[in-house]
Amino acid sequence: MAQARAAVVGVGTTAYGRLPEYDAYDLGMWALTEALKDAGLGFADLDGIIVNRIPDYQRFCEIAGIDPSFVTITPGHGRFAAICIEMALQAVLSGRCRTVALVYGNNGRSAGAAYGGESDSYGSGGGAIWWPYGMTSPGAFHAMMMRSHMAQYGTKPEHLAELAMTFRDHAGLNPQAVMRKPFTLDDYMNARMIAEPLRLLDYCLINDGGVALIITTAEHARDCARPPVHIRGAALQTVFANSMFPPEDYWHGAVASVTGRSFREAGLGRDDMQALMIYDNFTPTVMFSLEGAGYCGRGESGPFVAEGHLRLGRRYPTNTSGGHLSESYMQGWALNVEAVRQLRGDCGDRQVSDAANVHYIAAAPVCSSIVYSRDPS
Amino acid sequence: MSQPTGLPPKPRPRLDGPERPFWLGLREREIRVQRCTACGHRRFPASRFCPECHSDAFAWEAVGATGTVETFCVFHKAYFPGFLGEMPYAVVQVRLDDGPRFFSNLVGTRPADIRPGQRVTAVFEDLDAEATVLKFKLIEGDAA
Numbered sequence: 001m002a003q004a005r006a007a008v009v010g011v012g013t014t015a016y017g018r019l020p021e022y023d024a025y026d027l028g029m030w031a032l033t034e035a036l037k038d039a040g041l042g043f044a045d046l047d048g049i050i051v052n053r054i055p056d057y058q059r060f061c062e063i064a065g066i067d068p069s070f071v072t073i074t075p076g077h078g079r080f081a082a083i084c085i086e087m088a089l090q091a092v093l094s095g096r097c098r099t100v101a102l103v104y105g106n107n108g109r110s111a112g113a114a115y116g117g118e119s120d121s122y123g124s125g126g127g128a129i130w131w132p133y134g135m136t137s138p139g140a141f142h143a144m145m146m147r148s149h150m151a152q153y154g155t156k157p158e159h160l161a162e163l164a165m166t167f168r169d170h171a172g173l174n175p176q177a178v179m180r181k182p183f184t185l186d187d188y189m190n191a192r193m194i195a196e197p198l199r200l201l202d203y204c205l206i207n208d209g210g211v212a213l214i215i216t217t218a219e220h221a222r223d224c225a226r227p228p229v230h231i232r233g234a235a236l237q238t239v240f241a242n243s244m245f246p247p248e249d250y251w252h253g254a255v256a257s258v259t260g261r262s263f264r265e266a267g268l269g270r271d272d273m274q275a276l277m278i279y280d281n282f283t284p285t286v287m288f289s290l291e292g293a294g295y296c297g298r299g300e301s302g303p304f305v306a307e308g309h310l311r312l313g314r315r316y317p318t319n320t321s322g323g324h325l326s327e328s329y330m331q332g333w334a335l336n337v338e339a340v341r342q343l344r345g346d347c348g349d350r351q352v353s354d355a356a357n358v359h360y361i362a363a364a365p366v367c368s369s370i371v372y373s374r375d376p377s
Numbered sequence: 378m379s380q381p382t383g384l385p386p387k388p389r390p391r392l393d394g395p396e397r398p399f400w401l402g403l404r405e406r407e408i409r410v411q412r413c414t415a416c417g418h419r420r421f422p423a424s425r426f427c428p429e430c431h432s433d434a435f436a437w438e439a440v441g442a443t444g445t446v447e448t449f450c451v452f453h454k455a456y457f458p459g460f461l462g463e464m465p466y467a468v469v470q471v472r473l474d475d476g477p478r479f480f481s482n483l484v485g486t487r488p489a490d491i492r493p494g495q496r497v498t499a500v501f502e503d504l505d506a507e508a509t510v511l512k513f514k515l516i517e518g519d520a521a
């Protein structure tokens with residue numbers, strides 16, 4: 001779309017952290033209420049709703065007191081943030097819906113969500129067949145990929161450290177971030193190993209929180225309270241074949257594909273981006289995303305990150321909120337909100353000056369790329 | 378190999394599931410995986426349909442016992458209490474020369490000595506009277 005036809009008109013977030021008095025429905029309602037207020041819209045203006053991670057769509061809509069014409073619910077996997085946004089785009093661009101709310105509620109911290117051991121369901125149908133060997137958890141899956149990358153390209157723990165420290169320093173400028181205290185290379189190297197080569201500080205933070213976005217057409221966006229943020233391009237690519245085991249190309253091919261397609265749709269390129277939001281369930285995922293999207297050469301993300309390019313004030317400020325590693329693991333949703341807030345100039349101490357275009361990337365068994373812009377064309 | 382006393386058991390293989398022929402094969406010191414009789418593609422874990430050609434015709438057939446360590450990681454967190462007696466422990470990803478891949482453990486090699494590219498061969502480790510698991514050991518004199 002040379003001329004953007006869809007836009008985000010409202011974003012809402014809850015506090016993040018330990019919120020034991022709130023369940024996932026409450027967190028979704030809190031975020032949705034904020035997003036509607038932000039957009040200058042009411043609950044009755046929604047004719048589509050996409051619920052993510054909240055257990056039940058019917059109960060959620062009952063609590064919200066709404067009867068949208070379209071509803072669906074999606075699995076609580078981080079890759080689904082972009083899939084839900086894609087669904088909302090299709091709904092409004094086809095004219096089937098006018099205003100779609102995306103609502104995410106996660107009480108994982110208070111509910112004791114675990115991503116390894118007997119409750120592990122990560123991957124291709126869950127990996128119970130490997131439990132007798134002690135293989136479990138998405139972290140270990142990414143540790144295996146990082147070990148390959150280190151052997152193939154010479155990537156070092158110090159490179160991952162710089163990435164984690166960068167996001168922590170950004171979180172220090174974000175009052176909403178859960179982890180704001182800076183740490184040093186020594187702190188990183190001395191952090192507890194979890195699935196070596198990954199340490200505690202390579203892992204995202206399980207927390208409670210909710211996020212909501214309101215998406216409508218560019219035409220209707222003009223009537224909303226805040227300046228719209230345009231979705232200029234978006235693309236998805238699955239990588240499911242043989243996905244029981246880590247992809248040998250670190251998802252480079254799929255990330256390159258979605259980046260290329262979304263950039264062509266937007267009529268923009270890497271040089272046009274002022275900030276990046278990169279899905280950071282674990283530090284290696286960011287490395288693989290940078291390489292796949294072409295911000296550095298394949299295998300060169302370690303030295304590239306170590307040169308400091310992802311820091312605020314440098315060429316490609318990345319995860320300016322602190323991301324999943326230091327703001328809160330909101331499974332891609334909060335990174336999309338951060339893109340919107342940067343383009344509106346709402347980011348205070350962590351504002352990227354003159355932000356016009358922001359690129360969201362997620363590398364996973366469903367790779368995704370979204371181009372957000374301040375201007376419609 | 379029995380567990381040290383006081384530790385809960387490790388997760389056991391599900392012997393009655395769709396991979397039953399694989400587990401039975403390990404008892405007889407063979408690695409049996411599904412071979413599509415339409416296109417020849419070998420697959421594991423089990424599925425009724427071949428992901429390459431979508432045929433549902435298959436046979437469980439033995440493959441060669443040698444392969445290569447593709448990658449590995451070392452667990453310092455005990456997600457399964459049954460592993461507490463051997464922390465930290467390594468999980469390796471092995472690709473058999475005949476194609477199929479497995480997550481497994483290396484017998485007789487310390488985690489610090491594991492490298493991607495090492496050549497390995499199967500070790501059949503009996504857990505008890507019914508269950509055997511597929512592990513690997515380095516092929517001597519074939520260090521990568």
Ligand SMILES: [Zn+2]
Nearest residue numbers: 413416427430
């Ligand atoms: Zn076949």
